[in-house]
Amino acid sequence: MSGLLITFEGGEGAGKSTQILALADHLRAQGFEVIVTREPGGSAGAEAVRHVILSGAAETYGPAMEALLFAAARSDHVDQKIRPAIEAGQIVLCDRFIDSSRVYQGISGNLDPQFMQSVERIAIDGTMPDLTFILDIPADKGLARAGLRRGTEVADRFEKETIATHEARRQAFLAIAASEPQRCKVIDADRTVDEISAEIAALSDAAVKQREVSAHG
Ligand code: TYD
DSSP states (O other): OOOEEEEEEESTTSOHHHHHHHHHHHHHHTTOOEEEEESSOSSHHHHHHHHHHHTTTTGGGOHHHHHHHHHHHHHHHIIIIIHHHHHTTOEEEEESOHHHIIIIIIITTTOOHHHHHHHHHHHHTTOOOSEEEEEEOOHHHHHHHHHHHHTTSOOOTTTTSOHHHHHHHHHHHHHHHHHOTTTEEEEEOSSOHHHHHHHHHHHHHHHHHHHHHHHHO
16 A cells, blocks of 8 residues: 655644644554654754755855755655655644645745646645645734744844735645645644644545545445
């Protein structure tokens, strides 16, 4: 049986990493082999590119340059880690994936949708997420949480942008979810960790079951 790719998306401080670990525990307890990974990064080549992007070193060269760098990192990550794991029947949980590029580069960077689609196609080469959780939280609350987590470290390239930019991204994630309701589930992330993880676990169990049914049917 082939595995599954589940991605987690949303703004800063939405609680993605906590929820990914909770889902990994939940799935492992049922005997599934689970891999937890993240973008940008997740493979050696992609981690090398991660630093270039998040340090802001590429920022002056414009959003198209950044979109291509994210895509280069993603391509390596998919080839080296995600696709082989899916082919081996594992469940891959990935912190950010194509929807972050669509929103942060495509919408915030005001890039041509056709350019973005071509770049996405090359980066993933057919490996689409089976299920995507969009953790939704008002931008001001998310940024406050991200600030608490960061402590005295400086905000990264994307965190430092204005509340209005973050709120526009939130709306862009919601628009993606509305246009792909089968794949994308919006999760109200302004609740307790346990409430959120229970909803995510139930939706994931349904997707896994669906996969088993189609594998056997
Ligand atoms: P990271 O420190 O991993 O943060 P987070 O906990 O918010 O996921 O930083 C990743 C940053 O990169 C985040 O601000 C979103 C941004 N990003 C993009 O702009 N495009 C992308 O395709 C991806 C994967 C991330």
